[in-house]
């Protein structure tokens with residue numbers, strides 16, 4: 001190991017280490033205001049000046065080198081550090097005691113203390129700008145901004161939204177949004193990266209303002225007088241006593257601000273962070289150490305928490321009385337459910353009941369729900385919403401490589417040479433994961449190919465964007481694979497050593513010529529060849545896909561085609577390679593992993609396997625049904641056929657998110673007895689007989705499993721609201737009323753049982769998941785996990801993968817003379833699915849108030865409509881009224897409708913056709929006709945929506961422009977006397 005000398009002590013380091021990181025691992029303290037390890041060197045503050053071999057350098061921008069002599073304490077270094085910091089104080093008023101950011105972690109405060117600054121040499125001067133409150137989630141105070149540029153670096157090179165810059169050439173530089181727009185009218189997507197990394201109070205979450213400290217709620221005029229008073233006595237008493245007072249106040253805050261680690265309840269990326277609460281008020285979300293996200297969040301995770309304290313929360317059980325509900329005691333509601341379930345089971349058998357678990361709730365809760373269905377009721381009629389989106393991807397991977405999960409981690413995607421995204425609006429549906437691709441593409445030369453019907457953000461950034469005809473991805477994927485095989489471009493050694501079924505697979509590729517693919521998909525042959533050559537030229541390839549692939553009648557087969565292509569090109573078993581079906585909900589992976597499926601016990605152990613069943617029967621002390629149950633699509637048919645009489649659904653807006661919503665709604669009215677468990681009175685609750693009020697994720701403990709198979713713990717931040725209860729407690733109460741004798745007192749006990757019965761999770765314990773620790777399954781009994789799958793073999797008995805032959809069939813629900821337009825659908829960044837949670841955050845509602853339909857400019861011209869025109873979309877199954885947004889994100893006769901509406905849900909238009917293998921609805925195969933209504937209104941996306949903004953891309957903060965200012969010189973060149981405490 002190389003060594004350097006730090007203040008006379010020899011210190012080992014690793015090649016490539018930054019000098020500042022080497023120093024930070026010792027007890028030596030060097031100021032470093034603009035440095036953030038996850039952002040890298042920004043070099044704006046100059047406070048980290050140290051002497052290296054006699055020269056002053058910035059420690060953050062210097063690489064550690066063998067034999068280097070580093071002096072952090074020389075008078076030159078100390079003088080430079082202090083001069084640099086004094087410049088910072090010239091931009092920042094120290095009123096810490098009454099500052100919302102006085103929470104012990106303010107970099108400016110802590111550096112003032114570290115350098116023992118008593119009196120500022122460079123006087124504080126205000127800047128000629130107003131504070132900006134135009135974003136509902138955060139505000140910018142130019143007068144407190146120290147121009148460190150962390151926010152700019154985060155926005156330009158980390159989130160890569162490219163909104164922020166600093167006007168270095170201006171006499172009074174400041175942070176700019178879109179080059180000078182109000183924040184609320186800029187391209188800012190409110191991801192919060194900038195606010196999270198700001199080292200002082202210049203950028204603050206609005207929820208923190210006035211609520212964090214003991215003196216921060218004081219009215220502005222009084223506060224201003226107090227600040228003036230403090231600054232008035234500062235020359236006399238120095239900063240020391242003022243800092244001490246503020247530190248006392250900061251310590252007092254420890255007792256009133258609770259910081260709880262939690263995991264995001266929205267998408268499957270698995271961001272984790274501390275949530276700060278004061279009583280029930282949510283002060284802020286503070287990401288830092290999350291293994292999936294570090295400092296990253298999107299608008300939903302950072303700011304989308306108002307739903308937790310919404311006045312609409314269910315706080316007491318409700319029981320149907322005719323057309324109304326009455327508030328009931330838990331005893332009444334539980335007794336009724338137990339009695340009706342027992343009656344229906346006695347009269348019709350256990351398979352007359354069905355259970356749907358929530359992919360937003362915890363692993364432990366899914367486990368208990370399937371245990372209730374199987375061990376207490378005696379049915380395998382058990383499913384979760386992975387049926388609506390992810391089941392086809394799982395099948396594609398089961399068929400070819402063995403495990404139904406992402407084959408690596410987000411870090412593999414980040415380091416890949418080439419990322420291919422198919423049918424995924426990654427920047428909006430998995431925003432934090434998308435940032436890693438955007439970063440690598442912008443800064444590290446990663447290649448990006450996107451196949452999609454829409455020119456979404458990733459498509460706009462891609463090196464190559466293709467727009468195949470709807471439902472034809474399997475064709476071009478197979479044709480590209482065939483071309484690679486035919487032209488000797490396949491990874492032969494890999495195929496020989498690791499893959500079965502090559503000959504049969506090659507025979508299956510006969511129809512997939514480039515000519516056929518070009519004709520069917522509408523992609524030029526040269527473009528297909530280009531894709532093939534880009535893939536084989538790349539050292540490592542990751543393929544990301546989502547609902548644009550899976551929600552088709554060919555969803556499983558197209559997922560399989562993706563994995564086939566990866567196998568033929570040897571893109572498994574190495575870092576930076578593999579298959580990444582992006583899981584939609586925060587715990588959709590975990591719900592399936594933990595047995596909320598009709599054919600699997602936890603860990604994908606078949607219910608039809610007698611040995612497996614015997615294991616569960618012995619543990620649960622019951623006899624278990626051997627026949628796989630109904631999936632949730634089949635359940636709806638079974639209700640219509642009169643075979644299914646009762647359902648118990650928790651945390652799932654089934655009547656909106658299942659396709660052909662009218663058909664689903666009709667089914668739910670036919671149930672003899674329907675139990676819902678929810679945090680709000682959802683649309684689906686309208687059909688229920690009993691509604692249990694559930695606690696939100698912040699009000700309970702448990703674990704979630706993210707898209708990268710990462711299991712993480714969430715801790716309880718708040719007490720359950722009103723009379724609501726955690727889902728696991730409610731399920732246990734129902735089970736016990738039905739005669740079970742469960743006695744779980746904490747989710748950790750449930751997990752202990754899961755681990756004992758599930759080889760995939762054998763080594764998962766709460767201790768191993770403590771705090772920010774996480775595990776990526778499979779987890780061996782000794783606790784070792786597998787961030788990258790298939791390092792030694794594939795998950796088949798002989799260790800080899802399989803190429804799976806495929807045929808293509810026409811998509812369903814195609815356009816015809818009557819329904820002449822293709823309708824696509826998906827998520828918006830700001831909302832999660834139908835928006836039950838996100839619409840309850842006022843700022844999100846303000847920026848994105850409703851759904852709409854995207855219409856191409858050419859179609860808008862032909863039909864004579866404009867943005868804001870009201871249209872009626874009619875499909876073979878239903879109709880909706882929405883406003884149009886004319887945009888070149890869509891092309892020709894293809895429409896796109898976001899799914900964020902309960903009033904006009906897109907699923908009134910979708911069919912009951914499904915993927916042939918998994919029964920996943922073919923949501924993406926829909927045709928409509930569009931009638932223009934007489935009325936029109938304003939743009940359904942208000943002016944404050946980020947889509948109207950104009951980003952200003954640049955590489956980071958462009959500090960060189962600061963260094964070119966005539967008033968800039970490197971500190972340490974001029975001698976500055978700064979008084980310090982002795």
Ligand code: SF4
Pocket residue numbers: 151154155159161162163164187188189190191192193194195
């Ligand atoms: S997009 Fe907005 S919130 Fe996100 S880093 Fe940029 S300016 Fe900040």
Ligand code: SF4
Pocket residue numbers: 144145146147148149150151152175194197198199200202203
């Ligand atoms: S607003 Fe930006 S430049 Fe200003 S202090 Fe905060 S992070 Fe630094």
Ligand code: SF4
Pocket residue numbers: 264265266267268269270271293296297298299300301302430431432433
């Ligand atoms: S919604 Fe997804 S990307 Fe956004 S913070 Fe939550 S987990 Fe992260």
Ligand code: FES
Pocket residue numbers: 031032033034035042043044045046047048049058059060061
């Ligand atoms: S920390 Fe090195 S220049 Fe700011």
